[in-house]
Amino acid sequence: MQMLGKHLLSAGDLDRAQALMILDTTAELASVTERSVKKLPTLRGRTVVNLFFEDSTRTRLSFELAAKRLSADVITFSAKGSSVSKGESLKDTALTLEAMGADAVIVRHGASGAPYRLATAGWIDGSVINAGDGTHEHPTQALLDAYTLRSHICGGQGDLQGVHVVIVGDVLHSRVARSNVLLLHTLGAEVTLVAPPTLIPVGVESWPCSVSYHLDDALMQADAVMMLRVQAERMAGSYFPSTLEYSRLYGLDAPRLELLKDRAIVMHPGPMNRGLEISADVADSSRAVIVEQVANGVNVRMACLYLLLGGAGSQAGGD
Amino acid sequence: MVFLSSARVVLDQADISRAVRRISHEIVENSRGSDDLIILGIPTRGVPLARRIAETVAQIEGHPVPCGALDVTLYRDDLRLREVRALEPTDIPAQGIDGCTVVLVDDVLYSGRTIRAALDAVHDLGRPAIVRLAVMIDRGHRELPIRPDFIGKNLPTAKDETVRVRFVEIDGVDDVMIDSESVGDADAG
Numbered sequence: 001m002q003m004l005g006k007h008l009l010s011a012g013d014l015d016r017a018q019a020l021m022i023l024d025t026t027a028e029l030a031s032v033t034e035r036s037v038k039k040l041p042t043l044r045g046r047t048v049v050n051l052f053f054e055d056s057t058r059t060r061l062s063f064e065l066a067a068k069r070l071s072a073d074v075i076t077f078s079a080k081g082s083s084v085s086k087g088e089s090l091k092d093t094a095l096t097l098e099a100m101g102a103d104a105v106i107v108r109h110g111a112s113g114a115p116y117r118l119a120t121a122g123w124i125d126g127s128v129i130n131a132g133d134g135t136h137e138h139p140t141q142a143l144l145d146a147y148t149l150r151s152h153i154c155g156g157q158g159d160l161q162g163v164h165v166v167i168v169g170d171v172l173h174s175r176v177a178r179s180n181v182l183l184l185h186t187l188g189a190e191v192t193l194v195a196p197p198t199l200i201p202v203g204v205e206s207w208p209c210s211v212s213y214h215l216d217d218a219l220m221q222a223d224a225v226m227m228l229r230v231q232a233e234r235m236a237g238s239y240f241p242s243t244l245e246y247s248r249l250y251g252l253d254a255p256r257l258e259l260l261k262d263r264a265i266v267m268h269p270g271p272m273n274r275g276l277e278i279s280a281d282v283a284d285s286s287r288a289v290i291v292e293q294v295a296n297g298v299n300v301r302m303a304c305l306y307l308l309l310g311g312a313g314s315q316a317g318g319d
Numbered sequence: 320m321v322f323l324s325s326a327r328v329v330l331d332q333a334d335i336s337r338a339v340r341r342i343s344h345e346i347v348e349n350s351r352g353s354d355d356l357i358i359l360g361i362p363t364r365g366v367p368l369a370r371r372i373a374e375t376v377a378q379i380e381g382h383p384v385p386c387g388a389l390d391v392t393l394y395r396d397d398l399r400l401r402e403v404r405a406l407e408p409t410d411i412p413a414q415g416i417d418g419c420t421v422v423l424v425d426d427v428l429y430s431g432r433t434i435r436a437a438l439d440a441v442h443d444l445g446r447p448a449i450v451r452l453a454v455m456i457d458r459g460h461r462e463l464p465i466r467p468d469f470i471g472k473n474l475p476t477a478k479d480e481t482v483r484v485r486f487v488e489i490d491g492v493d494d495v496m497i498d499s500e501s502v503g504d505a506d507a508g
Contacts, residue, residue, distance in 0.1 A: 003402065021405065028390065028406040037443040042393040070393075306393070311403030 004307045007119045007128045011139040011179035016186055019146070020159060025303035026147050026296070027156060032069065033299060043072035046103040046309055050076040051093070052131070053084065053109045058270055058294055059131050059141070063106050066301035072103075072309070090114060094123035102126045104309055112136035112175075127308045135173050135234065141269055142179035144300040145226065146187055148293050152265050153223050161188035166218045167209075168250060169228035169277050172199040173235070176269045177228055181209045194218045196250065198239040215250055219259040226267040227252050227278045243276055253279040257287060265289050326483075330472060330495035335455070338471035339368070342453050343375035345469050346422055349451070354382065355419040357447075359389045361437055362407035364426035367488035368455055372424060385412035389423070389444075394436035411444060421447040422469075426484040428454040431465035456495060458482050 004018055014022070032038055048067040052060050060076065067074045077097075079085065084093060090109075097105060104127040107115045112134030119128035132138040150156060153163050165184055171177045171193050184191050191209035193200065204211055212218045219225060230246065240246045247253075252266065260266075266278075266288045274280045282288065330338070350356050356376065360369025366388045373386035390407040398404075423437050434452060441450060453469035458476045474497065476482060481498040485491075 025406050028409065031409060031411075035444060039443070040393045041439065042398065307403055310393075310398055312399055312401055 004304075006308070007115075007130075008139055008304055008308060009115050009119060009128065009130045010137050011142040011183040011186075012137075014139075014183065014186060016159065016188075019143070019183060019186055022143055022300070022303050022307060023147050023150060025307060026143075026299045029302045029306070030296075030299045032302075033295070038069055039071060040069060041071050042306060043067070043070040043309055046072045047101055048072045048074050048104045048106065048305065048309075049097050049100075049102040050074065050131075051097070051105050051107045052077065053079040053107075053114070054132065056108055056132070058297065059108065059138075062294070062297040063129075063131060063140075063301050066298050066305055069298070069302055070305055072305070075100075075102075090118065091121070091123055094118055094121075098124040098126075104129060104305065106131050108132045110134055129304060129308065132175055134175065135178075136175050137179045137182075138175040138269075139179050139183070140297070140301055140304060141176050142183040143304070144293055144297040145176075145180055145267060145269070146183055147296050147300055148267065148289055149184075149189070149224055149265075151296075152289060153263070159187040160184060163189040163223050164192070164221050165189050165224045165226060166192045166194055166222040167226045167228065168194045168215060168218075168252070170199050170230045170239075171195045171204075171228065172201050172239070173231040174228045178207075180226065181207050185209065192218050192221070194250065196240055196246070215252075216256065216259060219256060220261075222260060222264050224265045224267060225252065225260065226269075227272075229269065229271060230273055230276055247276055251275075251277050251279065252282050254281050254285075257282050257285065260287070267293060270294070326496045326498045328494050328496050329474060330455075332493040335471070335493050335495070338455065339371045340375055342469045342471060343372050343379060346372065346376055346451075346453065347379050349468070350420050353420060355448075356384055356422065357412055357416055357419045358384060358386045358422050358424060359411075359437075359441075360387070361423060361425045361433060362388055362390050364484055364486055364489060365424045367486045368426060368453075369422075369424035370488075372422070372453065385414070387411050389437060389440055391433060391436035391440050394439045396432060396436065415445050416441065416447045417445040419447050420449045420451065422451045422453055424453045426454065426486075427456045427458060427482050428452070428465075428467050428470075429458050429460055429482075431461045431463040434465050435463050455484055456482055 064074050106129045108131040114133050115128050115130040167177050181191050185208040193209055193211045194215050268290045358369045358373040360366035369386055373384045377384045388410045390409045392404050392406050451468040454467045455471035456474050457467055457470045458474050483496045485494050487493050
């Protein structure tokens with residue numbers, strides 16, 4: 001069996017076999033969500049810490065529920081209301097968690113690279129899972145998106161060979177876009193990024209995807225369209241003249257939905273700005289799988305926790 | 320396998336097929352023709368065995384018998400002792416197991432720990448009226464108070480021996496071998 005590493009920091013670290021193993025494990029764990037006893041004893045006695053320096057609803061709840069379904073003890077730590085607001089450093093926070101015996105630390109941080117620092121600095125022994133770092137990566141979101149794509153377009157099996165995914169919007173500030181480009185490429189999908197030139201990151205030429213500035217042309221090719229949130233909180237300057245212009249040029253509304261292929265799906269990592277990047281009627285349409293993405297998120301995170309913590313890990317070899 | 324010379328065949332294809340027929344008859348006799356029988360195989364090799372038993376029981380009874388697979392990996396007590404394992408498919412018949420007679424099926428019964436895990440898994444899936452256990456080989460060395468109800472063959476073994484059950488569906492051949500060389504025991508259950 002192809003092992004995962006000790007940590008899950010970047011979607012780019014996963015090779016095809018590892019990514020498929022996570023998706024296959026997710027598929028098996030999905031049945032647990034459907035039964036009346038939604039609990040497994042697998043991670044009994046393990047401690048999982050949710051370390052959230054940035055606000056989050058979906059990801060934090062999702063990881064918390066995933067860990068609880070596997071019977072791990074879960075501590076959730078948000079920077080607000082903790083000693084971090086008194087100026088405690090990442091290192092001291094990490095040493096505190098280590099002293100409490102955390103087996104895994106799930107970290108969301110506003111600074112790109114914070115999870116990498118936590119994993120490699122030697123402050124803690126446990127696994128580190130990146131739950132979103134700055135504008136860098138959000139690997140479990142990419143995994144749940146890949147799982148959702150696979151179940152809708154590929155019959156729930158194999159990789160995403162030949163699937164065309166269009167990712168639209170604030171690519172510059174989006175860790176979701178970066179992780180998705182890397183993972184979807186690994187799984188054989190073709191990715192097109194669509195955004196105004198101001199919201200395309202420098203160096204995008206080196207990413208394994210194509211770039212377009214014209215949404216309507218791209219939509220006609222798509223098997224799935226992923227709308228990104230316009231991240232106003234990360235925008236110091238102005239990246240487009242007005243929200244109305246952005247929404248006209250890059251928002252997904254009912255007339256644009258008509259351009260899509262018959263079976264194409266609409267995705268959004270949430271939280272949505274209804275009326276900006278996606279109109280309310282599209283968000284609520286039968287094409288939208290946004291709520292399903294959330295449900296899949298719990299199962300994907302259970303799979304990641306099981307695969308990272310469920311075995312002997314680095315402490316011992318076989319029996 | 321490297322040490323084929325030291326391996327001894329204890330059951331061949333005809334023996335296995337006779338054992339499946341006998342186990343199936345015993346299940347029918349034991350359940351007194353009740354129509355709420357469910358046969359659940361434990362992956363990997365419990366699954367094809369469960370399918371064969373279900374087919375044979377169906378022939379005897381004259382109506383189909385629901386058959387499924389129950390992966391117990393997430394319930395094992397030795398997860399921390401080994402590298403993480405891939406999950407096998409679990410497939411429970413749509414009507415569920417509440418009030419049914421569930422027959423768990425595995426290829427080799429050894430320590431009993433796999434069956435302990437299976438009982439926990441069944442407990443989380445519902446409340447069957449009765450749970451029974453059918454195995455092709457009982458090789459002894461139980462570590463828990465668990466005993467099978469239906470046995471293909473009792474096979475007294477030493478702990479350093481390996482029992483290898485092969486089925487056509489997975490291995491391309493039907494036989495049971497005992498191997499006195501310790502080449503890593505695949506049947507820890």
